[in-house]
Amino acid sequence: MKKANPHLDCQFCDARFKSVFCDLTKAEVSELNEQKGCATYKKGQDIFKQESYPHGIYCINAGKVKLFQLAENGREQIVRLAKSGDLLGYRALLGGEKYTSTAEAIEETSICFIPKQLFFKFVETNNAITLQVMKMLSNDLKNAEHKITDLAQKPVKERMSEAILFVKEVYGFEKDNATLNVVLTREEIANIAGTATETAIRILAELKEDGILEFIGKKIKVLKINELLHSANLSD
Amino acid sequence: MKKANPHLDCQFCDARFKSVFCDLTKAEVSELNEQKGCATYKKGQDIFKQESYPHGIYCINAGKVKLFQLAENGREQIVRLAKSGDLLGYRALLGGEKYTSTAEAIEETSICFIPKQLFFKFVETNNAITLQVMKMLSNDLKNAEHKITDLAQKPVKERMSEAILFVKEVYGFEKDNATLNVVLTREEIANIAGTATETAIRILAELKEDGILEFIGKKIKVLKINELLHSANLSD
DNA sequence: AAAAAAAGATGATGTAGGTCATGTTTTGAA
């Protein structure tokens, strides 16, 4: 399953330059190289689980990850999506608490683990990182509060349209500039929008009827992004 | 309306010791004293408005504040509650963005304003503050993500019970250890729970019938906190 | 003290969307 991969060198890591570690000094990079651990996760594997304690943070080298909370009724609510260059687990680590969500690979994913001592050392000595981390948290919080308002006020169709746009925001389009660059099940999309799987399926069918979406294999292509924005009740 | 109050001295400010500024050096305190501005806000007055730009942060000296987002349908969704010692406006300032919510006094409130230059100086030079700020953001994010899951999964009665418990968590009880130490309208409670005002009124009446709550004037008394926890579908 | 406005309360009504049931298609394992 999870296999160690000792070959990654932070010095040349593409993901690092997209991450909060982009401005590390040479000394810091080599420290990172020594202490970090790397592993790959198959689709469906957990990186960490809700209710367990953090011992460091994870940095996604390649792949895609969903963070979700399990409700009593057994349904998963997806609270964040992460991609190459994104960090995982900083919320719990910085808050000094257990994980409040589970991180699971939604495709083959390669991740580096950074022990908490090193991460805190960086945070305490490198101001650029600190500010980046605060920006990250601020952005997460903005998104979360926006979602709260949506869930409380918007009807499902608008939330489903927003969910598609959110996925696009995180993972982007393929070279055709229209097909979502990720494979998600209907259930996962439902768990982003906060609705039942059957409802998500029906609404996606509607959006297809409207000529706004098209399904190509397991992927979703956005034919009319402006109409999708409109359907989400957002100005463009 | 908003009147300046030059008499507060940070050196002896009770609220400061409850805030992220509790560990300031003497020099830092006097710097704070020189640059800060103080004002009082009447019930219903805005401290800042959604969509405007932050120029600093606010520290509540005394009083209570709600932060809400205005949805297209005109309803307010309350995303946070704040009390003495709490900071306001750091999300937008640290994220380098506009305010995404409006802050409004829910009772006579006295607040100090700290210019952004000084706040960033503190953040950059004082590690304790930095860590506290990150903890604050982490905690807000935890609460927000929990609320997302609730809104997506729980029925109104559970959310209403949780809303009461949330208010208790923030503002606490009076000396009787049962009466919520704040006056909120039914509409405001509805806007915390994410439901219609009429529904909130009906559910509160139910909780009263259940013998869990009692209404004393404009205040809410919790008669059976364990049953309230149970009604919120939370373990105690 | 009177008038106006806001808050609280309650009933009647309609519907969005959740749940259940069943069937088909796709995927993946053996």
Added chain:
DNA sequence: TTCAAAACATGACCTACATCATCTTTTTTT
């Protein structure tokens, strides 16, 4: 290549909750 399990799809039903309307009580303004 076959079989089992996910994933996808669609119809039928039902109820939780929003909306609307009306009324009373409390608060605020003049």
